[in-house]
Amino acid sequence: MVVKLYKTDLSPPVRAVMMACDIFKVPVEMIEVNLLEKEHLKPEYIKKNPLHSVPVLEDGDLIIHDSHAILMYLADTYGTDDSWYPKETKARTLVNQKLFFDACTLFPRLLSVVFSVVKEGQKCISQKLLDNIDEAYNFMELFLTQTTYIAGDQITIADLSAISVVTSLAIALPIDAEKYPRLLEWLNGLVNQSYCQKFNEPGVKVLRELILSNLQSYDLVHCIIVGQCVCLRCVETVVLCRSIFLFVNVTMVLKLYKTDLSPPVRAAMMGCDVFNVPVEMVEVNLMNQDHLTPEYLKKNPLHSVPVLEDGDLIIHDSHAILIYLADKYGKDDSWYPKDINARAAVNQKLFFDACYLFPRVRNVTYAIILEGQKTIAQKLLNDIDEAYGFLEQFLSKSKYIAGEQITIADLSAISDVTSMAFLLPIDAKKYPKLQAWLTELEQKPFSQKFNKPGVKALEDIVNKLLSQP
Incomplete structure (x- = not known):
């Protein structure tokens, strides 16, 4: 076929x-x-x-x-073997977290540039967007300082995902060879591969022409950013963040670095509860900048939460954490099916959460908590309403978002939807399937214990800031 x-x-x-x-x-x-x-x-x-x-x-x-x-x-x-996507749980987890790094960090930064130039008609790329790209390069350099490829010393599908974006980011911001030698070495190695020349290079060329034709002037020298990056993502973690980590410590009990305000953290905590994981919860005080200490940055260069530490394995993306917990600690495969088709359905909903649901929560909370906005922009509310519409369509086809059986995709989504619902209450007449799904999951013991308190705390902060003159 x-x-x-x-x-x-x-x-x-x-x-x-x-x-x-x-x-x-x-x-x-x-x-x-x-x-x-x-x-x-x-x-x-x-x-x-x-x-x-x-x-x-x-x-x-x-x-x-x-x-x-x-x-x-x-x-x-x-695949004729598992070299591109290892079957061994820890090795697969490292690939998964870099796939989510691409979905949550690399690609959105490119999308912001393309949107501002092509859709909004901006005639130059703002320094803020260039700084964000430079920060992404820095993350990549840190990863590639530890391993030959971004998820280990063997090329994997995570490299395919990343190279397609990095070659596109380089249109907006050329890579500084002195600042990012490992990144440039990795890039040059992949762009010379036959599959990259055949299926990536032509599209990059078309995108370059599209972007540059929409800019009135473009000074490449202006694109080279030097010095230490003082970045959006750094403060963004004060609100909420999903990310990816590496850490070294041998212990029988897992460690989860967390703050309850974060929906991704809450999803990971619910996963630990569902799978009866022996875990020590370590609070990360973002206001005190615990996430920016050298010790924490060594575990997670993205300085975000959650981070899961299991022996010598460190994972810094909530979705990759959920997959790992289900594979290692699940008594059966009901929460994350082994059947390839069923697993693909769950995976795509995890990425839907990463790329559609969580960013819409973060955009609102970031504007209120960090930028001091006193009202929620209608555009942001419209984005949340659109997300509700997507979920309603999914739930019109199946009881849960990835099928007839509850899965880790539902854990990930419920942490975000409950955080959206106090920003924009769900219209039960417009979205009856979504409301029914939400009501059911909110009553689950894992949700009552590990999601509800964090939602309430986030709601209190947002409401307090909105009411202040």
Whole structure:
């Protein structure tokens, strides 16, 4: 059976999937989606993917609409061995967390640039966006100082995902070889691979032409940022953050570095409770900048929470943590199925949470807590309402967001949806399936114990700041 890939070459996530199809020799039919003609908004496409995004992979009755979930599926289904996506739990976890790093850190920074130039018509790239890209380069340099590739000393699907974005980021901000030698070495090694030249380079060229043609002037010298980065992400963690970590310490009890305000932390805590994980909860005081101490940065260069430490393994993304806990501590596979198709459905909803739900919570709380906004912008409320609409569509097809059985994807989503609901109450008439799902999960013991208190604390802070003159 031939797999169908709906794509447009401008998109880095699409390019990552095309490279994987080439590597794994997937029998694939590539179907161009003309975004300018709004083909992604046609009813037949919306039926395949309510998020109306690319890529979409269709393999028989399985449809996957996230590039990272697609990469995982292709490696599991078509890989001749597990070198690109290891089966060993710890090694796979390191790949997973770098996939989420790409989804939550690398790609959004590119998207911000493209949106400001192409959609908003900005004639120069703001220093803030350039600083964000430079910070992402710094994270990559730190990772690549420890290993040859971003998830270890063997190339993996995480490198495919990252290279498609980094080559696109370099359009806006060329990589400084003196500042980031490991990153540039990694980049040069991958861009010379045949799959990269065939399926990544042409799309990068088209994107470069699109961006530069929309800029009136562009001084490459201006793009080189020197000195220490004082960055958005650094303070962003004061509110909420999902991320990825490495740490060394031998102990029988796991350590979870956390702050209850954070929805990703709460999802990880619920996971620990569900799987009866022996865990020590270590509070990270963000206001005291505990996350910026050298000891913490050694564990997690992204200086975010949560971080899970299990012996010599450190994980700094809540979704990767949930996958790891389910694989290692789950009594069965009901929370994270071993069946490849069912697992792909869960994976794509984890990435939906990472890329759609959590950012919409963070955008509101960041504006109020860190920027001092006294009202919630209508645009941000509209974004939350759109997220409710996506969830309603998912839940109209199945009882839970990734199928008829509750999974770790529901744990991840409920922590965000409960945080959205006090910002924009859910209209039960408009979103009855979502309301029913929310009501059921809120009553679960793990939610009552590990989600509800953090939601209340976050709500109190937000309401207090909004009421102050």
